Amino acid sequence: DAKTTQPNSMESNEEEPVHLPCNHSTISGTDYIHWYRQLPSQGPEYVIHGLTSNVNNRMASLAIAEDRKSSTLILHRATLRDAAVYYCILRDLYSQGGSEKLVFGKGTKLTVNP
Amino acid sequence: KAGVTQTPRYLIKTRGQQVTLSCSPISGHRSVSWYQQTPGQGLQFLFEYFSETQRNKGNFPGRFSGRQFSNSRSEMNVSTLELGDSALYLCASSSDREEGELFFGSGTQLSVL
Numbered sequence: 001d002a003k004t005t006q007p008n009s010m011e012s013n014e015e016e017p018v019h020l021p022c023n024h025s026t027i028s029g030t031d032y033i034h035w036y037r038q039l040p041s042q043g044p045e046y047v048i049h050g051l052t053s054n055v056n057n058r059m060a061s062l063a064i065a066e067d068r069k070s071s072t073l074i075l076h077r078a079t080l081r082d083a084a085v086y087y088c089i090l091r092d093l094y095s096q097g098g099s100e101k102l103v104f105g106k107g108t109k110l111t112v113n114p
Numbered sequence: 115k116a117g118v119t120q121t122p123r124y125l126i127k128t129r130g131q132q133v134t135l136s137c138s139p140i141s142g143h144r145s146v147s148w149y150q151q152t153p154g155q156g157l158q159f160l161f162e163y164f165s166e167t168q169r170n171k172g173n174f175p176g177r178f179s180g181r182q183f184s185n186s187r188s189e190m191n192v193s194t195l196e197l198g199d200s201a202l203y204l205c206a207s208s209s210d211r212e213e214g215e216l217f218f219g220s221g222t223q224l225s226v227l
Contacts, residue, residue: 036216043118043204043218044157087157102147102216104157 003027004088009109012078020073020108022088027068031090035062035073038107039084047073047086083112116141118207118219126225132193135222139186139207145169146188147216148180151202160203163188192224200226 005023012018024033032051036044048055048062050071055062061074075082087107119138127133139146147162159172163182180190186207192199202223206216 034215041220043206043220044216045218046215049215102159104149106156 003090003103004105006086006088006105006108008106009111011111011113012075013113014080015077018075018078018082018110018112020075020086020088020110021070022072023070024088024090025069027090028092030092032092033062033064033068033071034089034091035060036087036089036104037082037084038087039081044087044104049091078110078112080112080114083110085109118205118217120203120205120219120222122222123220124223124225126227127195128227129195129197131195132191133195133224134189134191135203135205135224137188137190137205137207137219139188139205140217143207143209143217144186145208146182146186147206147208148188148190149204149206150174151204151221152200157204160190195226197226200224 003024003026032049034049035047037047038044048057048060050062050064054064063072085107087104089102089104118140121136125133137146145164148160149157150160151157160174160178161171161180162169166182177193180188182188202221204218204221206218208216
């Protein structure tokens with residue numbers, strides 16, 4: 001069963017910010033919040049991850065609620081290349097590499113309009 | 115640094131046959147995990163190998179098996195193929211560190227006729 005809940009789809013216009021929500025109400029204290037995205041005809045690629053504090057990298061920002069039961073992936077200026085399925089998953093801090101049974105769910109399909 | 119390589123890219127088989135898919139992880143990564151992706155079920159975890167040992171397994175029948183070699187390359191095998199096995203099979207490698215991100219290959223698209 002998916003540990004996270006995401007909207008099935010979202011739409012945005014090019015060069016506008018996009019906020020992709022994710023609910024994870026059963027998150028445990030040792031779970032990292034990871035985001036991946038999958039472009040058409042490709043495998044998923046890592047976007048960002050965080051534990052408690054907000055995180056920024058060259059691709060996106062991750063805003064984590066104070067109670068950690070939800071998070072938001074922020075794309076500051078969407079481009080056509082950002083059109084993809086975005087997955088929010090939880091990864092146990094004490095699990096090495098990919099040893100746990102990661103549950104990806106269906107993700108959010110982001111459409112970016114020119 | 116070369117990424118995760120999966121071969122073949124496309125495969126067509128008939129029911130009852132068996133198939134072997136290959137995955138070469140990023141150099142230095144000892145963890146390799148496999149996923150099945152279908153439109154209806156999304157991404158589903160198959161199994162994960164670390165240093166030639168299976169560490170975890172998803173809820174798939176015994177027809178799905180895998181192995182890992184000493185150079186960390188991994189293969190997965192599906193025997194007695196069924197129509198429902200048609201899917202994109204993805205392999206991911208990861209380093210040992212706790213927050214190790216997964217690096218996915220482009221997958222093998224398997225069609226069972």
